[in-house]
Amino acid sequence: MIGLLKRDLTLAIRAGGGFGLSLAFFLIFTTLVPFGVGPQTQILAEIAPGILWLGALLACLLSLDRIFQLDWEDGTLDLVATSPVPLEGLAAMKALAHWITTGLPLVAAAPVLGLLLNLPGAAYPWLVASLALGTPALSAIGTFGAALTVGIKRGGLLLSLLVLPLYMPTLIFGALCVSRATEGQDAATPLVLVAGITAGSLALLPFAAAAALRVNLR
């Protein structure tokens, strides 16, 4: 299973675009926001928590269809399915690899982008903490969605339709945590709830993803 993880990471680094693309998307998305709503720092500071969380969520979403697609096309998935590694383990490793290549860079980049949006100082630790605890859930949910749609040609739009409603609770609590921190309110409760959603998703969704993969490989 560690081998699978290493393989995914190596592919992401050497094939290019693994780390960079979603990060670039996150940057462009945040840069576009002031053009849409105007450069008033007051307004930007107010909407920054939501924008940053939305940007991270969309950046995750855009890279989802690559999780299984290539392995499905060249037959790697069939080989792994016949190997002694359980599919649940494969799904968990895929989610982890997706998080390392997408979620982790987003967490690291978020404070810089928060600066662009004039996020108040007190919110930075909470922004990093909520993204660090929340993006694994996004990866796990996304892996489940990718496993559902792997057999479908041009399933990208369908994938978004399936996955976005599932992202709703994570987004609500994550953005709420940061916006409460900007207003000086209690931000710990939403943060704990984000962590709870992540823990639940990580524990249960690899099984659902593996079930979907088994059906698709049949």
Next chain:
Amino acid sequence: MSSLWEYANPRKFMATSAFLLPWTAGIAALCLVTGLVWGFFFTPDDFRQGSTVKIIYVHVPAAIMAVNAWFMMLVTSIIWVIRRHHVSVLAAKAAAPVGVVFTVIALATGALWGQPMWGTWWEWDPRLTSFLILFLFYLGYMALWEAIENPDSAADLTSVLCLVGSVFAVISRYALLFWNQGLHQGATLSLDAEQNISNVYWYPLVITLAGFGFLFIALVLYRTRTEIRARRLKALIAQERMA
């Protein structure tokens, strides 16, 4: 008394549903006509809400059935996953479009009711928002059915989606309550209360509730029969090609 699982046999299901369909449809029509006519024309206007209170006869039953339709899909999906009964998963597939229409009716009548009462068509209230999310779940479920060609794979994948979606729908519900306290009133109708709302409005409401329930059953039976016939037709065409 025979076992419930006998209806996993499509032939048995077709025979029983053919018998039940006119009855449920008839009861639905009777209840809806009685309840709606009674509710719309023979109940007094509310002293604060005026005649807009009568939207309740469509709004509340549609909303209740929209949630129950998803619950029914959940149960039939679980039965499919465990016991592999085709009729069960076809019933889930048949229920989805009915559920989505009830959801739209609840949202639309809610907007019509909200405009004069709250002064707004839409409010990001937990109840309203969770119905919007329910609507999105229905859309995703139906889109997944459409996208997959192999009927058995489609049945399996949509069932898994229904199970996972149900869990997340519940989480979203509580997340929304945490997120925003809204305008919509809490649960008014409950079975153990002495009197829920004034009897003048209560009796016609119960009748329309029954009407919407039977309407749902009739529509699902009808659509499931159509799905079974479509399956048979596909099998026959495949047989023809083989011969």
